[in-house]
Amino acid sequence: QEAGYRPMDGDSYIRNTATWYENDGNTYVVMDVYGREAMRIYKGAAYITLEEVAAYMYAFGGSSGSLPANYTTSKKTRPSESIWGEYLRVNHTKFSGNTKKYPYEPELPDISGCGGELQYYEMDIGTTGTYTGPGYAVKIYNDGNIITRGAARIVYTREESQIAGSPRHEMEITLRMGATKEGKIRVMDLYTLSNTGAYGEHGPTTVGLSGHKALPLYTGSLEAHRFHYDVVYTNHMAAGAYRGYGATQGIFAVESAVNELAAMLKMDPLALRMMNITSEGKMMPAYYNSWNTSCTLDRCLARVKEMSKWDEKYPVRDMGNGKVRALGLGMAMQGSAIPFCDVGSATIKLGDEGIYNIMLASADIGTGSDTIMAQIAAEVLECDVEQIAVYSADTDVSPYDSGSYASSTTYLTGQATAECAMKLREKICALGAQILGCEATEVTFDGKEVKRNEVVVDGKNAVSLFDISTASMCNNSIALEETVTKSTPVSPPPFMVGVAEIELDKLTGEVRVIEFNSVVDCGTPINPNLARVQAEGGILQGIGMALTENVTYNKCGKLAENSLMQYKIPTRWDIGHINVEFEASYEGTGPFGAKSIGEVVINTPAPAIADAIYNATGKRFYELPITPEKIIMG
Numbered sequence: 360q361e362a363g364y365r366p367m368d369g370d371s372y373i374r375n376t377a378t379w380y381e382n383d384g385n386t387y388v389v390m391d392v393y394g395r396e397a398m399r400i401y402k403g404a405a406y407i408t409l410e411e412v413a414a415y416m417y418a419f420g421g422s423s424g425s426l427p428a429n430y431t432t433s434k435k436t437r438p439s440e441s442i443w444g445e446y447l448r449v450n451h452t453k454f455s456g457n458t459k460k461y462p463y464e465p466e467l468p469d470i471s472g473c474g475g476e477l478q479y480y481e482m483d484i485g486t487t488g489t490y491t492g493p494g495y496a497v498k499i500y501n502d503g504n505i506i507t508r509g510a511a512r513i514v515y516t517r518e519e520s521q522i523a524g525s526p527r528h529e530m531e532i533t534l535r536m537g538a539t540k541e542g543k544i545r546v547m548d549l550y551t552l553s554n555t556g557a558y559g560e561h562g563p564t565t566v567g568l569s570g571h572k573a574l575p576l577y578t579g580s581l582e583a584h585r586f587h588y589d590v591v592y593t594n595h596m597a598a599g600a601y602r603g604y605g606a607t608q609g610i611f612a613v614e615s616a617v618n619e620l621a622a623m624l625k626m627d628p629l630a631l632r633m634m635n636i637t638s639e640g641k642m643m644p645a646y647y648n649s650w651n652t653s654c655t656l657d658r659c660l661a662r663v664k665e666m667s668k669w670d671e672k673y674p675v676r677d678m679g680n681g682k683v684r685a686l687g688l689g690m691a692m693q694g695s696a697i698p699f700c701d702v703g704s705a706t707i708k709l710g711d712e713g714i715y716n717i718m719l720a721s722a723d724i725g726t727g728s729d730t731i732m733a734q735i736a737a738e739v740l741e742c743d744v745e746q747i748a749v750y751s752a753d754t755d756v757s758p759y760d761s762g763s764y765a766s767s768t769t770y771l772t773g774q775a776t777a778e779c780a781m782k783l784r785e786k787i788c789a790l791g792a793q794i795l796g797c798e799a800t801e802v803t804f805d806g807k808e809v810k811r812n813e814v815v816v817d818g819k820n821a822v823s824l825f826d827i828s829t830a831s832m833c834n835n836s837i838a839l840e841e842t843v844t845k846s847t848p849v850s851p852p853p854f855m856v857g858v859a860e861i862e863l864d865k866l867t868g869e870v871r872v873i874e875f876n877s878v879v880d881c882g883t884p885i886n887p888n889l890a891r892v893q894a895e896g897g898i899l900q901g902i903g904m905a906l907t908e909n910v911t912y913n914k915c916g917k918l919a920e921n922s923l924m925q926y927k928i929p930t931r932w933d934i935g936h937i938n939v940e941f942e943a944s945y946e947g948t949g950p951f952g953a954k955s956i957g958e959v960v961i962n963t964p965a966p967a968i969a970d971a972i973y974n975a976t977g978k979r980f981y982e983l984p985i986t987p988e989k990i991i992m993g
Contacts, residue, residue, distance in 0.1 A: 858875070
């Protein structure tokens, strides 16, 4: 005030003119630009916005005043009415232009009996009782830490990550199934009750997959089906998108019921599935009336039977010492991108020295998608993968992409990459033909040079890619760059079959997965090695979901598994062998016949392991995870 500052914008006033230092164990001092004490803030003050700091400096004497003593240091209290009255009198129309009304006391949640304690709360101001100023503030915690505007790095503790994460939707599924005595499944009726937690962002969509990506597996002889559901809010963590996205829960229910049906009919569950599965060329009414355009599910069943030595080992073998080994079976399907929604894009340009640069907004989150896009582009451009430089996940320079989710990157962004590379080929041919003095229709491109289709005696017959790249930099009007954006009206499903071999200790209830054999139909794999490790990782996640990973809450919604001591994730040491093979189909809408693989691979372990445990114990378990305690008590 003495310096002539009128804090019309309180936050910038503090940010640009004030410095802070710790005075003693109880207070912080705010200094103005002249190095004079502007005000004093007591550490007990729970929450002070920059706007309020500037207002107090203005209202209470600037450099000569300190924070009034009755700005209390105790929790859950606010300054007295007289202080706020002075604040409002001076700052009635300042800062955001809104009339400041008397701040209200926030309604604090009832946390009695939940073991919690509020450490501080916000004293809000604004036209509706909410702070409407800038989105940053100064917080004074009881331990003296200050958070101010500026670059920040937020690091969550393990406990914070666990209690404020985005878990899979808890679902309770009721399934009725009708079949002939010969094993022909005629009718299925599935109802899902889904728990979306405190917020419902993914609630309406995940629940749909619990039916639409489980029931279509049995289109073979199905005459009627019904799928209906409810989604409810609870005081649990808000559920979100987790690998499998609702299909995992539905497939666990449907596959467990089919295994139970096989036991009731005294049929081999593998033979029962052979009688009822969907196949290529069939309409799948439960899958949005889509046609099955590519499918080798029957071959997957036949191959996994050989891999697991089904006829020798099924259903159970006594190993002595109270231990038994048993087999269990599960099938799965998923989708490839979200039809009429997802967008995949790619930009490819010919750079210096004949090197191609590809720009993608999709992020390689460990799936190897950068490598796969480079392979697709190299295949079309007839060059080595080393000639493709990939720049991904930079949304400032790359074309729009919905992102690496919904099993969409290889299928959808791969389509865009392939088409983009093909169009770039045409531009390379056009510029090459121009250099050769002929029409683009008279040349071909073999990846290394543009050649005339017919040799001429008195003239140049070929020009190298390097020379074309150089020529594009001078007196050129053909941009050797292309961008393609794609969406899809279809979502061809990948399929998978898995057989779990477990060893169960009847004395302790301990279950170990000795071997997990799986066969996947993901269309034509672009990179079989990357597809294989995708499958291995998903299978391991599915094993954890089946046996160890639990989420429990008390009545107040407090999570029990707030560390990795309680939330047990399996490691490589916890399982035996995971074997993955492929039975390729050819999906005409995908790049080089490919479909997705990212999510389908998590879906088979739970029903397969649950069936193996039944074969070992004679007890069916309908809730995951199936822990040793449940087995012993069962």
